[in-house]
Amino acid sequence: MSDTQATGFFTDTTVCIGCKACEVACKQWNQLPDDGFSFTGRSYDNTGALNSTTWRHVAFVERPVPLEGQITGFGDFSWLMMSDVCKHCVKAGCLEACPTGSIIRTEFDSVFVQPDICNGCGYCVAACPFGVIDRRADDGRAWKCTLCYDRQRADMIPACAQACPTESIVFGKLHDLKERAAQRVDELQAKGLTGAYLYGADATDQPGTQGLNAFFLLVDEPEVYNLPPEPVAPGNKVGASWRSLAGAMAGLVLVASASVMSSKVTR
Numbered sequence: 001m002s003d004t005q006a007t008g009f010f011t012d013t014t015v016c017i018g019c020k021a022c023e024v025a026c027k028q029w030n031q032l033p034d035d036g037f038s039f040t041g042r043s044y045d046n047t048g049a050l051n052s053t054t055w056r057h058v059a060f061v062e063r064p065v066p067l068e069g070q071i072t073g074f075g076d077f078s079w080l081m082m083s084d085v086c087k088h089c090v091k092a093g094c095l096e097a098c099p100t101g102s103i104i105r106t107e108f109d110s111v112f113v114q115p116d117i118c119n120g121c122g123y124c125v126a127a128c129p130f131g132v133i134d135r136r137a138d139d140g141r142a143w144k145c146t147l148c149y150d151r152q153r154a155d156m157i158p159a160c161a162q163a164c165p166t167e168s169i170v171f172g173k174l175h176d177l178k179e180r181a182a183q184r185v186d187e188l189q190a191k192g193l194t195g196a197y198l199y200g201a202d203a204t205d206q207p208g209t210q211g212l213n214a215f216f217l218l219v220d221e222p223e224v225y226n227l228p229p230e231p232v233a234p235g236n237k238v239g240a241s242w243r244s245l246a247g248a249m250a251g252l253v254l255v256a257s258a259s260v261m262s263s264k265v266t267r
Helices: 021-030 093-097 123-127 149-153 159-163 174-190 234-266
Strands: 007-012 057-063 078-084 103-105 111-113 169-173 197-199 214-218
Touching (some): 007 174, 021 057, 021 159, 093 103, 093 111, 093 123, 093 234, 159 169, 169 174, 174 197, 174 214
Antiparallel strands (some): 007 169, 103 111
């Protein structure tokens, strides 16, 4: 599907205020249970990570350095905040690994798990390079962000984007989002935030997933945000795996042949 038809998210982390309105809206609309309100000890992060009942997760990254190009008033300290979500990868490892056809690509180019078909095998969990998809403890089925498929079919925008007060989360056509994101990067760099860049917006930047339908504007290395620097769908490694196996088999044949020749010589 072309970018002019596909929809997705552009998340600008530089305007996220950590209000968690997206988390609340997601849980409310999708009728997801709470996560126990436990204290993680990681700044103001109470949900900890994406899982089967948390489809939006606001991360608070505390750094002992000021934000480049800005005076925060905190001295040698800054917060990086990011609302994380399923990336709806163009080349989705979870979809490729699903043996039942439970995971499909919708008419909006999002990746959707059909709960009535999922058998709880967990192959998708291992195949996701972002650690997004998860199984519920009660029935073992896999769950994750649907990109509010039901709302899109009703011509409504996803609940998280609707609730975001700063437009940190923007929903729309991918083509429009990428143009907006590129302009935002140029604007930030012109203001002195030279480290601003887009994560996952282009297939050339992330060939392992062919790009993300939910991409981000970051100002530090991906690992700082708990994102993989070079995510790869497992299907991309099949060829290398077969070549490695063929090499190993060839080595075993050579060893066996050498052993046979050696035994003949000793006789």
